[in-house]
Amino acid sequence: MSASSLRLFYLVASACFILTLQALSSPKHARRGNLLGSIGMLIAVVGTLLYKEIISFQWIVPGLVIGSLIGASMAIWMPMTKMPERIALSHSFGGLAAALVGVSEYHHRGAGIDRVTMAALALEVFLGFLTFTGSLMAFGKLQGVVTGRPVTYKGQNAANGILFFSALVLLVLVVADPSRTPLFYLMGGLGLTVGVLFVLPIGGADMPVVISLLNSYAGLAAAATGFALGNYVLIIAGALDGTSGFLLSLKMSKAMNRSFANVLFGAFGSSGEPAVATTGAAAGAAYNLATVEDAVGVLDAAQSVIVVPGYGMAVSQAQHAVRELGALLETKGAMVKYAVHPVAGRMPGHMNVLLAEANVPYDQLFDIEAINDEFARTDAVLVVGANDVVNPAAKDNPGSPIFGMPVFNVDQARAVIVLKRSVNTGFAGIENELFSRPNTMMVLGDAKQTLREMTAGLKG
Amino acid sequence: MSNELIFGFYVFVLAGFLGYQVISKVPPLLHTPLMSGTNAISGISLVGSLVAAGAQYGRLSTILGFIAVICATINTVGGFMITDRMLRMFRKRPTDRP
Numbered sequence: 001m002s003a004s005s006l007r008l009f010y011l012v013a014s015a016c017f018i019l020t021l022q023a024l025s026s027p028k029h030a031r032r033g034n035l036l037g038s039i040g041m042l043i044a045v046v047g048t049l050l051y052k053e054i055i056s057f058q059w060i061v062p063g064l065v066i067g068s069l070i071g072a073s074m075a076i077w078m079p080m081t082k083m084p085e086r087i088a089l090s091h092s093f094g095g096l097a098a099a100l101v102g103v104s105e106y107h108h109r110g111a112g113i114d115r116v117t118m119a120a121l122a123l124e125v126f127l128g129f130l131t132f133t134g135s136l137m138a139f140g141k142l143q144g145v146v147t148g149r150p151v152t153y154k155g156q157n158a159a160n161g162i163l164f165f166s167a168l169v170l171l172v173l174v175v176a177d178p179s180r181t182p183l184f185y186l187m188g189g190l191g192l193t194v195g196v197l198f199v200l201p202i203g204g205a206d207m208p209v210v211i212s213l214l215n216s217y218a219g220l221a222a223a224a225t226g227f228a229l230g231n232y233v234l235i236i237a238g239a240l241d242g243t244s245g246f247l248l249s250l251k252m253s254k255a256m257n258r259s260f261a262n263v264l265f266g267a268f269g270s271s272g273e274p275a276v277a278t279t280g281a282a283a284g285a286a287y288n289l290a291t292v293e294d295a296v297g298v299l300d301a302a303q304s305v306i307v308v309p310g311y312g313m314a315v316s317q318a319q320h321a322v323r324e325l326g327a328l329l330e331t332k333g334a335m336v337k338y339a340v341h342p343v344a345g346r347m348p349g350h351m352n353v354l355l356a357e358a359n360v361p362y363d364q365l366f367d368i369e370a371i372n373d374e375f376a377r378t379d380a381v382l383v384v385g386a387n388d389v390v391n392p393a394a395k396d397n398p399g400s401p402i403f404g405m406p407v408f409n410v411d412q413a414r415a416v417i418v419l420k421r422s423v424n425t426g427f428a429g430i431e432n433e434l435f436s437r438p439n440t441m442m443v444l445g446d447a448k449q450t451l452r453e454m455t456a457g458l459k460g
Numbered sequence: 461m462s463n464e465l466i467f468g469f470y471v472f473v474l475a476g477f478l479g480y481q482v483i484s485k486v487p488p489l490l491h492t493p494l495m496s497g498t499n500a501i502s503g504i505s506l507v508g509s510l511v512a513a514g515a516q517y518g519r520l521s522t523i524l525g526f527i528a529v530i531c532a533t534i535n536t537v538g539g540f541m542i543t544d545r546m547l548r549m550f551r552k553r554p555t556d557r558p
Contacts, residue, residue, distance in 0.1 A: 241502035
């Protein structure tokens with residue numbers, strides 16, 4: 001096939017991709033859109049395989065087979081609670097693919113490369129490698145292989161800044177004279193290093209922003225590949241992916257009331273300064289510990305219940321137990337709703353996916369704007385492994401590190417039941433005054449176990 | 461600057477605007493499928509990897525292309541499949557258990 005007919009294939013694929021994203025505006029059509037996207041991808045791949053420059057399938061076929069097997073098994077068997085890990089891994093694959101194509105292209109075209117192509121290649125390789133190691137670090141932090149706490153040291157931002165600046169200088173030098181091969185590879189190496197160092201100081205609670213940002217970088221690396229190869233479908237898909245990641249990270253930062261810069265360079269809850277800024281009264285106050293029986297009594301009498309899930313629900317894999325309790329309460333005549341905070345969990349939409357997996361209908365899931373006025377009229381709120389998103393300090397303690405972050409008004413409800421593993425502070429290490437309020441009862445223990453006991457108690 | 465490059469920028473900027481419009485309409489409910497979906501789509505870099513692996517530019521290019529093909533295929537195949545698996549779970553009331 002000639003290059004121009006291949007471009008027609010790519011045009012069809014691009015249109016399919018845009019329709020895929022458009023279909024995601026509602027869960028009703030989203031599945032069909034996704035199917036259309038995969039058809040578009042198939043068209044693009046088949047078109048490419050027929051392209052005249054491809055003369056040997058000796059490496060292509062095994063590559064496609066191995067990739068499909070790994071991709072499919074991950075898609076089929078990976079539990080939904082591991083979605084953030086999967087997303088982080090896929091960003092690292094995307095980054096690596098882009099970077100390797102860039103290196104391969106540079107290697108075979110040699111020093112005769114024109115400057116424009118060289119600029120695109122250099123960006124592609126730098127961003128690709130940065131995304132690769134950055135996402136691997138994010139994966140390690142989510143998995144617990146690397147500590148989830150922010151790792152900080154003196155002069156960290158300055159050191160990272162110098163590294164990043166050096167990479168930029170190398171990039172300019174390579175573009176000025178593409179025959180500077182060692183500098184090209186040094187720049188790639190810096191990309192790998194910057195990726196690691198840039199994710200190191202970021203804590204687990206900030207993961208939604210970082211994952212979105214890495215999503216955006218992976219997209220930009222793909223777009224740069226498109227510029228280097230003169231391939232428009234790559235430019236379009238990369239631009240779509242880049243915008244999507246960027247938009248998501250903006251939304252996530254907004255939901256934490258923090259700027260981008262603060263998330264990336266602020267090292268939330270770092271050890272250097274006291275992150276715990278409690279009022280004198282709350283600091284010494286005891287938690288209102290309660291038993292499962294107490295909680296059952298409250299829920300039994302409640303006409304309206306709102307469930308607030310957090311990362312703890314994912315850790316304990318308690319989504320099915322939550323749904324069981326919710327369904328039981330409904331059959332007893334209570335109105336049950338689920339309040340999902342944009343940054344609950346470790347990636348955008350994390351809680352929604354888990355609850356959907358447990359068969360909670362999506363019209364029972366509510367955003368913060370939609371539900372926040374309802375807490376005042378609610379009999380009981382059940383907080384399952386959430387902490388910062390229900391911390392009243394965000395509303396009324398200007399000294400708190402999370403002050404200004406939009407949080408659920410759970411403290412306005414008649415009764416609040418908090419399921420928590422232990423009395424330790426949350427991920428960000430911030431004291432939560434909600435836990436010592438008179439209308440709050442804390443039930444300690446594994447959330448799944450506690451929920452099951454509560455369900456059994458309600459039945460009995 | 462070559463025409464090809466200018467044209468590339470046109471495509472990039474317009475696709476970015478279009479993406480912004482379309483993606484701002486995606487509800488928070490579907491943010492995770494959005495992520496895995498766009499990830500599958502950007503696996504289109506597979507077409508670049510295929511050329512690198514199959515055009516016989518030289519041993520190094522071929523091997524790098526081969527690894528890139530694996531990575532990109534994991535993302536496209538896995539991405540579309542897991543997005544579908546997720547989207548299948550989003551149901552309205554009344555729910556029927558599978």
